[in-house]
Each structure stands twice: as structure tokens, then as C-alpha cells.
Amino acid sequence: MQNTTLSQERIDLLEDRAQFVRLETIRLIEIAKVGHYSSVFSCAEIFASLYYDVMNISDNPAWPERDRFLMGKGHAAVGLFPILADLGYFDKSWLDDYTRLGSPLGDHPDMRKVPGVDFSSGSIGHALSNGVGMMHGARMQGLDFNAFVLLGDGEMQEGQVWEAALNAASHKLSNLIAIVDRNGYQLDGKVDDVIAIEPLDEKWRSFGWEVHVVDGHDVVALTELLRKVKADKGRGKPCCVIAKTLKGKGIDFMETEPGWHLGYLSPEDSERARQVILSAKGARQ
Amino acid sequence: MNAPDSKDSWQYRELNTRAPSLSVLSDTLIELAEAGHPVAAGTADLQHSNGLVGFARKFPERFVQFGISEQNMVSAAAGIATTGMIPYVATFASFLGLLACEQIRMDVAYCAQPVRLIGHHTGISLGFYGTSHHATEDISTTRAIADLTVISPADGAQFAQLLRESATYEEPIYFRIGRGHDPAVYDSQEPFKIGKAKTHAIGKDVTIIACGYCVHGAKAAMKTLNAKGHSVGLIDMHTVKPLDEEAVLKAAKASKVILTVEEHNILGGLGSAVAEVLAENPAKARLKRHGIMDEYALIAPPTHLYRHYKLDAAGIEDVAASLL
Incomplete structure (x- = not known):
């Protein structure tokens, strides 16, 4: 039992929702026959923590004062859609037609088609700029919401990220919180073999951001940290949370085989993955 | 001997007093803001070239200086628009319609955000600055982007009219304007409508x-x-x-x-x-x-x-x- 201000009920909820994201991701990718399993599995706890605890949201996905969530790593949208359906933003039956002709739900999130998606993405490197703009707009409109921008670690190689980082620090956009899903892999291999990005914490710090490093799968540590940085109104600078994660977290054979950035599980492997997740869930309870 | 409207060289310092269509940008945005429209503005280190310094002084809380980051500016403008503001972001047309083309497509046009992109000093109007500063492809790139309106005003009077209409126009717009020395074709009373030649x-x-x-x-x-x-x-x-x-x-x-x-x-x-x-x-x-x-x-x-x-x-x- 960890020493935490989170109730056991809340911890159970967050862990349950993270596993729900993983199970739904397996189900949806079975429909599409190809998808980004492991990219979702590394950030499932981040999704759960934000949507079921940290973010200020309501039943109305267009509420002007809501906190915003943006995904630089839009290819993990298959893990976001089940949450948005679970929150009641659209009918759960939409999920059953994931990626089929005319479906609002594709490999990347589309704000024009999916209620609850705060900004479309897919072209890596834009999202932090979109979040920067939302913060400028919030100031102009006298609104005080936060924008949480989930970035891939491979995304650190996009120059536009650093243009946005400079802007956010220069304009003291303290309600902007970037979360880097530091799972270590991108399509062509290990991030630091493709183009090295370390020391990442020092980079963000030198760009004028407050930086925290956390275990991205520890829902208690992650949620407490995100609550804390959201509540801090005196920071005077934007905040970057580097979440140390495992690509494919929760599925043993994906954790050890990095080639899973994009793939398809055979029905047998899907079932095996499902059993691995369910047994992990049972073991904790 | 050159005609009065044919400056062979120019000084940015004098530009605002000599550049009708560029002072129009700032003056009209001020007029729209004062009339209650939720307009905002931004630029990429060119507030003196495009005259937005005037708007920035009048409405500093509605102006964002992006520095030399055109792609970031366009993506951020789309983010600003999601909060209900109507952002007008301006920089050289070569860096807007070409360098930031993908951001225009993805974040502005595809996301249907009411951003107004002002590509100024377009065409060959930057003269001996050379090809990096010329924009002779920006109509091609923007015209090929769905749900984006493309406007190339003839002079300052026409630009002002179309800017006024843009405050309530639904689609995102790419405005392509000149160096500001564009000779006048129309008087300020002449009416124009977007989409009507x-x-x-x-x-x-x-x-x-x-x-x-x-x-x-x-x-x-x-x-x-x-x-x-x-x-x-x-x-x-x-x-x-x-x-x-x-x-x-x-x-x-x-x-x-x-x-x-x-x-x-x-x-x-x-x-x-x-x-x-x-x-x-x-x-x-x-x-x-x-x-x-x-x-x-x-x-x-x-x-x-x-x-x-x-x-x-x-x-x-x-x-x-x-x-x-």
C-alpha cells in the first residue's frame, strides 16, 4: 500500500481504466487489422489519470472552460476513443465500426468528427503549437483552463516542438503541461539510435520549462504529480512531465520485442494478450 | 526616371507611411476590434514590415509575437481560434504559403478553424531579396487545399473591404497581398464581395x-x-x-x-x-x-x-x- 492522498477506490478505478484501454485497443485493432498497440500501451495510465482524475471536464465535450487534451502522438487515438465513448461523448456503437468506410474513428483523432477530441492530429510535431495557441486564446478570453499535450519521445526530433517550447516559455504559458511518453522506441528502432534526444530533462529545462520525471505506469505517482503541477498557479513557466514508460507495457511479448510500433495480432495472439491483461488485473485484486 | 509609385528601393522605417495596403491591415483590424469583433493578430518577427505594430500597440493583449517560427505560428493560430477568437497571422508569403503549407492544411483548413493568413510581400515584390523571399507558388499550394478561401486583393481599398467581410466569414482564408506600395485601383467606397469578381x-x-x-x-x-x-x-x-x-x-x-x-x-x-x-x-x-x-x-x-x-x-x- 503506497502512502498517497488518492483513495484506494480511485487507484482501483485508474488501474481498471488503463486496462480497459488496453483491452479495447486489442478489440478495435482486430477490426482494422493493423494498428499501434504498443504506442497505446505505453500511455494507457496517462490517459486514465488525465480523464478519470486530473482534468477538469464535464458531460459537455465543448464546455469552453474545460481542460484540453492534445495528442502529438495521434497514432495512439485508438486508445483514446474508448475513453471518450465511456465518458458518454458519443455512442459506444461507434467503436464497433472503427476505421470502416465513413467511420468518424480512424487511426488518428479528428476534432471535426469525434466529440471530445480537442484538436486533430496525425502530423507529428504540431500539437504543442496547437496547445500554445489555446493558451494564448485562453488569456485573450479570460479563461483559466489547462492544456495537457501528450508528446511521443520520437516527436522530440521535430523542430516545430522546440519552436513551440520557446514560445511557451517566453510568453510564460504556465497552464501548458507537456507530457512526454518516453517509451524509447519509434518506427525505425530505439529513439536514441535513430536520432539521440538525451539529456531530455536538461533540454526542456534549458528551454525555460519546469521539468519532472515520473514512472508513467505508476498511476499513483503519475496522478499525484499531474494534480500538483495543475494546481501550481505560481510557477510562471510551462511544465514538462517526462513519463518513463515501456512500449507495449502489459503484454510480455510486446515489452521484449520493440518491432511492435505498428502491427497486427493474430486472433490467437490477441486472445493470449487479453488473458495476460486480465490475469494481471486479477493478480492485483 | 521612375514613376512616383515605382520605388527602386525602400526603407522599412518609412514603410508604414508609404504603404497603403499594409497600414490597411493594422487599421482595419483595429476598426474591427473596436466594433466588437473578437479579432486577434500575430506575426513572425515582421510587425514593422506588415504594420501590425499598430494593432499591437492598441491591443497588446490580443497580439502574439511569435518570433521567427512560422510553422509554430500557423498551428498556434488554429489553437487560438478554438477559443473563439479570430486570429489574423501575417508574415512573408513565401514563408506562409510554402514553409507553413502543411500546417495550413492540417491545423487550419482541415480543422476548419477561422484563421486568416496574411501572406504579404508576395510574388516578386521583394525584388533583389531573391528567390527565398519570392512567392510565386503560394496560390498553387493554397488553392489545392480544400475548405480554404484564397484572396489576392488588387490594392489597399479592396483589401480593407474584404478584411471587413472576413470578420464574419465562415471558412479560413489565405490573403495574398503585396509590398504595400501597390498603386491604388479603387476608391474606398467601391464595394467588393468575397467570391464575386x-x-x-x-x-x-x-x-x-x-x-x-x-x-x-x-x-x-x-x-x-x-x-x-x-x-x-x-x-x-x-x-x-x-x-x-x-x-x-x-x-x-x-x-x-x-x-x-x-x-x-x-x-x-x-x-x-x-x-x-x-x-x-x-x-x-x-x-x-x-x-x-x-x-x-x-x-x-x-x-x-x-x-x-x-x-x-x-x-x-x-x-x-x-x-x-
């Missing part, structure tokens, strides 16, 4: 369809040729997309030749847009496209370039006369 006259021999800076020269060329007994008309196609096809077809039925004139590559720009209409709607007129002939412009002061590429009044007259 201004037909000056239909010529039996030639009807010129022009946009932007070239409208001024085309109008002068029309007058000269008509005074010599020819029948030459002019359509000011300030909105390149959506194109006023009705105006094109009306001219194509009455004229022997349609001559398009633009400060842009003849591939993909106004000439191509008109060609598409004529190809699908057989009419009497044949088509001649005039502009930058799929090449990079030489180094020279802008007015020398306009003369060299036959985009000034005498040049356009020459080209039109060769079709008579």
Missing part, C-alpha cells in the same frame, strides 16, 4: 483576367488599347478560390481571347484556375496565361522585375496586343 468590362477582342498587383497594370493596358480602337476588357479576380466561374464563362462567350495575368507561376495559379473552367466548359475564347513562366525570378529592384517580366502596364499591353 469585379468585372470592369468585357472585351470583344480580349478580356484580361488579373489578380493582385497586376490589376493596376491591366487596367491601364485596357485603357490604352481601347483608345487605339481595340475592344479589351478586364475582370479583377480578387478571389481565386472559390473562383467566380460565371464571370469567366461570360467573358469566354463574348471575347476571342482570355488573357490571365498574375504575379505568380503560370502553373497552378489564377491562369490554371481559369484554364480548368474553360476546359470543362467549351466556349469561344482561347486562353493565354501570362505570369512567371515556370522559372525563378532574376535579382533586381521590384519595379525592374515587373518591367522585365511584363507585369507592369506597358508589359501587359504588349502581351495583350500580341493577341489581337
Whole structure:
């Protein structure tokens, strides 16, 4: 039992929702026959923590004062859609037609088609700029919401990220919180073999951001940290949370085989993955 | 000896007093903000070049200085728009319509955010600054982006009118404007509407369809040729997309030749847009496209370039006369 201000009920909820994201991701990718399993599995706890605890949201996905969530790593949208359906933003039956002709739900999130998606993405490197703009707009409109921008670690190689980082620090956009899903892999291999990005914490710090490093799968540590940085109104600078994660977290054979950035599980492997997740869930309870 | 509107060189310091269409940008945005429109503005280290410094001084809380980060500026403008503001972001057209093209497509047009992109110093108006600063492809790139309106005003008065309409216009817009020294074609009372061409006259021999800076020269060329007994008309196609096809077809039925004139590559720009209409709607007129002939412009002061590429009044007259 960890020493935490989170109730056991809340911890159970967050862990349950993270596993729900993983199970739904397996189900949806079975429909599409190809998808980004492991990219979702590394950030499932981040999704759960934000949507079921940290973010200020309501039943109305267009509420002007809501906190915003943006995904630089839009290819993990298959893990976001089940949450948005679970929150009641659209009918759960939409999920059953994931990626089929005319479906609002594709490999990347589309704000024009999916209620609850705060900004479309897919072209890596834009999202932090979109979040920067939302913060400028919030100031102009006298609104005080936060924008949480989930970035891939491979995304650190996009120059536009650093243009946005400079802007956010220069304009003291303290309600902007970037979360880097530091799972270590991108399509062509290990991030630091493709183009090295370390020391990442020092980079963000030198760009004028407050930086925290956390275990991205520890829902208690992650949620407490995100609550804390959201509540801090005196920071005077934007905040970057580097979440140390495992690509494919929760599925043993994906954790050890990095080639899973994009793939398809055979029905047998899907079932095996499902059993691995369910047994992990049972073991904790 | 150059005409008064033909500066061979220029000083940014003096630009705002000498640059009608650029001071129009700031003045009109101030007017719109004061009238209660939720307009905001931003630029990428060019507030003195585009005159937005005036808006920034008047409404500092509605202005964002992005520094030299054009792609970031466009993506951020889309983010600003999601909060209910209408952002007008301005920089050199080469860096907006080309460098930030993908951000325009993904974050502005595809996401249907009411961002107004102001690409200034377009075409070859930056003269001896060279190809990096010329924008002779920005109509092609923006015209190919769905749900994006593309406007190339002829002068400051027309720009002001269309800016006013843009405050309540639904789609995102790419405005393509000149260096600010654009000679006046219209008085400030002349009405214009986005998507509706201004037909000056239909010529039996030639009807010129022009946009932007070239409208001024085309109008002068029309007058000269008509005074010599020819029948030459002019359509000011300030909105390149959506194109006023009705105006094109009306001219194509009455004229022997349609001559398009633009400060842009003849591939993909106004000439191509008109060609598409004529190809699908057989009419009497044949088509001649005039502009930058799929090449990079030489180094020279802008007015020398306009003369060299036959985009000034005498040049356009020459080209039109060769079709008579």
C-alpha cells in the first residue's frame, strides 16, 4: 500500500481504466487489422489519470472552460476513443465500426468528427503549437483552463516542438503541461539510435520549462504529480512531465520485442494478450 | 526616371507611411476590434514590415509575437481560434504559403478553424531579396487545399473591404497581398464581395483576367488599347478560390481571347484556375496565361522585375496586343 492522498477506490478505478484501454485497443485493432498497440500501451495510465482524475471536464465535450487534451502522438487515438465513448461523448456503437468506410474513428483523432477530441492530429510535431495557441486564446478570453499535450519521445526530433517550447516559455504559458511518453522506441528502432534526444530533462529545462520525471505506469505517482503541477498557479513557466514508460507495457511479448510500433495480432495472439491483461488485473485484486 | 509609385528601393522605417495596403491591415483590424469583433493578430518577427505594430500597440493583449517560427505560428493560430477568437497571422508569403503549407492544411483548413493568413510581400515584390523571399507558388499550394478561401486583393481599398467581410466569414482564408506600395485601383467606397469578381468590362477582342498587383497594370493596358480602337476588357479576380466561374464563362462567350495575368507561376495559379473552367466548359475564347513562366525570378529592384517580366502596364499591353 503506497502512502498517497488518492483513495484506494480511485487507484482501483485508474488501474481498471488503463486496462480497459488496453483491452479495447486489442478489440478495435482486430477490426482494422493493423494498428499501434504498443504506442497505446505505453500511455494507457496517462490517459486514465488525465480523464478519470486530473482534468477538469464535464458531460459537455465543448464546455469552453474545460481542460484540453492534445495528442502529438495521434497514432495512439485508438486508445483514446474508448475513453471518450465511456465518458458518454458519443455512442459506444461507434467503436464497433472503427476505421470502416465513413467511420468518424480512424487511426488518428479528428476534432471535426469525434466529440471530445480537442484538436486533430496525425502530423507529428504540431500539437504543442496547437496547445500554445489555446493558451494564448485562453488569456485573450479570460479563461483559466489547462492544456495537457501528450508528446511521443520520437516527436522530440521535430523542430516545430522546440519552436513551440520557446514560445511557451517566453510568453510564460504556465497552464501548458507537456507530457512526454518516453517509451524509447519509434518506427525505425530505439529513439536514441535513430536520432539521440538525451539529456531530455536538461533540454526542456534549458528551454525555460519546469521539468519532472515520473514512472508513467505508476498511476499513483503519475496522478499525484499531474494534480500538483495543475494546481501550481505560481510557477510562471510551462511544465514538462517526462513519463518513463515501456512500449507495449502489459503484454510480455510486446515489452521484449520493440518491432511492435505498428502491427497486427493474430486472433490467437490477441486472445493470449487479453488473458495476460486480465490475469494481471486479477493478480492485483 | 521612375514613376512616383515605382520605388527602386525602400526603407522599412518609412514603410508604414508609404504603404497603403499594409497600414490597411493594422487599421482595419483595429476598426474591427473596436466594433466588437473578437479579432486577434500575430506575426513572425515582421510587425514593422506588415504594420501590425499598430494593432499591437492598441491591443497588446490580443497580439502574439511569435518570433521567427512560422510553422509554430500557423498551428498556434488554429489553437487560438478554438477559443473563439479570430486570429489574423501575417508574415512573408513565401514563408506562409510554402514553409507553413502543411500546417495550413492540417491545423487550419482541415480543422476548419477561422484563421486568416496574411501572406504579404508576395510574388516578386521583394525584388533583389531573391528567390527565398519570392512567392510565386503560394496560390498553387493554397488553392489545392480544400475548405480554404484564397484572396489576392488588387490594392489597399479592396483589401480593407474584404478584411471587413472576413470578420464574419465562415471558412479560413489565405490573403495574398503585396509590398504595400501597390498603386491604388479603387476608391474606398467601391464595394467588393468575397467570391464575386469585379468585372470592369468585357472585351470583344480580349478580356484580361488579373489578380493582385497586376490589376493596376491591366487596367491601364485596357485603357490604352481601347483608345487605339481595340475592344479589351478586364475582370479583377480578387478571389481565386472559390473562383467566380460565371464571370469567366461570360467573358469566354463574348471575347476571342482570355488573357490571365498574375504575379505568380503560370502553373497552378489564377491562369490554371481559369484554364480548368474553360476546359470543362467549351466556349469561344482561347486562353493565354501570362505570369512567371515556370522559372525563378532574376535579382533586381521590384519595379525592374515587373518591367522585365511584363507585369507592369506597358508589359501587359504588349502581351495583350500580341493577341489581337
